[in-house]
Amino acid sequence: MKYVLIIPDGAADERLAELGDQTPFEAADTPNLNKLAMSGRQGTAVTTPEGMPCGSDVCTMSLLGYDPRKYHKGRAPLEAAALGIEMGESDWIFRVNLVTVIDGKMQDHSAGHISSTESKRLLTEFAPRLDLDGVALYPGVSYRNIMIDRSGQRDWGELETTPPHDVPGEPIRKHLPVGGEHAKLLQQLIAESEVFLAEHEINLTRAEMGELPATHFWPWGQGQRPTMPSFESRFGLKGAMITAVDLLAGISAFIDWDRLDVPGQTSYHDNDYAATGEYAIKALDDYDIVCAHVEAPDEAGHAADPATKVASVASIDEHVIGPIHQALEAREAETGEPWRILLLPDHYTLVNTRKHDPTPVPFLMAGHKVHSVLQRTFSEENAGASDLHIDHGHELMEYFLKSGLG
Structure with missing residues (x-):
């Protein structure tokens, strides 16, 4: 059969x-x-x-x-596996979108379907600004990227994040990461990415071509490696x-x-x-x-x-x-x-x-x-x-x- x-x-x-x-x-x-x-x-x-x-x-x-109730441990670990990224049992993995926010509202979850080449450059150049011990960024496909916390120092179990495609047209301030003692670290990441991306030449070029800019990095979908x-x-x-x-x-x-x-x-x-x-x-x-x-x-x-x-x-x-x-x-x-x-x-x-x-x-x-x-x-x-x-x-x-x- x-x-x-x-x-x-x-x-x-x-x-x-x-x-x-x-x-x-x-x-x-x-x-x-x-x-x-x-x-x-x-x-x-x-x-x-x-x-x-x-x-x-x-x-x-x-x-x-x-059964997702038994095997689902977060979205991001699944995507990290596809990229061949090694994950330890105690690692926390996040999906990081490049998104477009206009007038404080989520305009597009994909930054206008930004190319993998553009996304990789933005992620690579932003990485040195990420002052989080044990945390690394990995480029993926188009707007989809991965972040892993291997420090073993932070428990993200109480964190609540929002998929950007779930809040089109809504104010992002209502959907920033919350919960647990480390949520402010991700809020800071989002704020710093806004400053970094605002005048980046990739966005200036995209604006000239009438394309949506990548305005923020948006972490979500956190979880740990499942066993299936x-x-x-x-x-x-x-x-x-x-x-x-x-x-x-x-x-x-x-x-x-x-x-x-x-x-x-x-x-x-x-x-x-x-x-x-x-x-x-x-x-x-x-x-x-x-x-x-x-x-x-x-x-x-x-x-x-x-x-x-x-x-x-x-x-x-x-x-x-x-x-x-x-x-x-x-x-x-x-x-x-x-x-x-x-x-x-x-x-x-x-x-x-x-x-x-x-x-x-x-x-x-x-x-x-x-x-x-x-x-x-x-x-x-x-x-x-x-x-x-x-x-x-x-x-x-x-x-x-x-x-x-x-």
Whole structure:
């Protein structure tokens, strides 16, 4: 049996006036998705456990079959693992965004999708100003960076930080780090970064080009290294991850999945969707389960851009869902090997609020011994109308892998 998990990140949404009172899933041209939906089974899954933040770290952990209440120790350690950064058991790891703040309000969580080259230079030049014993900064991809406190002198367990993408348009003074005796150190870091970045030549150049400046470093997502059993030890299957996002690559590292390098893959709508599909198909020769993750719908939601969100969903349908489905059917015809596909977003990303939302996500499961009496096209509403609702999202993976197989 071959298994494929397809994650159109943040694709679920509410109905939007700009789309004729349709959701992006309903508005997009998705013949391949709807073909699978008519032969498969739809349902919903709760990917954000009650009391936990609705983010891709928590939600993707659920989708891959791991209970976040047990295994989630913070978002940043997952991203650090993807970058190959060594972490001790007592280390505290932070995600550090480059953000844009205008008139005291969070304008953009990504500093206008600043390039990795620009971000690395800003981080490297700011590092000597960071007067915190045992603390180091590591450049990541684009606006995403990592900070690690290896001093062993500070307990950040009571600290509360805010994801910048959760507070678009809101005053940052309401969302500065608080809690514990060390929160003021991070507040000071944010204030010092504002002074450092204000007149930096990279920002002056970005202003000349009409691009958003990087105005602050914003630490959040703190945590410590988790311990997770391998996917193969739990399910007996060898897995691979295709993603442009370090967060998902980090989770993969902790469960012993391989991350596959796909040229042209990005987090935005300039992603090479065809390459995502092609590499997923090739990976089926070497792996039992392959995950194809596409970040673009989520970023379009955060940007309040419904047109791009619809276009990204349509591109996933044309270049990822369709080719993978066809390849699995051809493979089965040639070798007799059955298959299953599971497709679902990790969470809702609402265009109207530019935020994540913990509403149970719609999913579609199709393939070997998967049947439904309710034959409808795929949508949030149709998935909600089914009789299959998974209250604990981490249980969906086992259902996908084993249900109906005796």
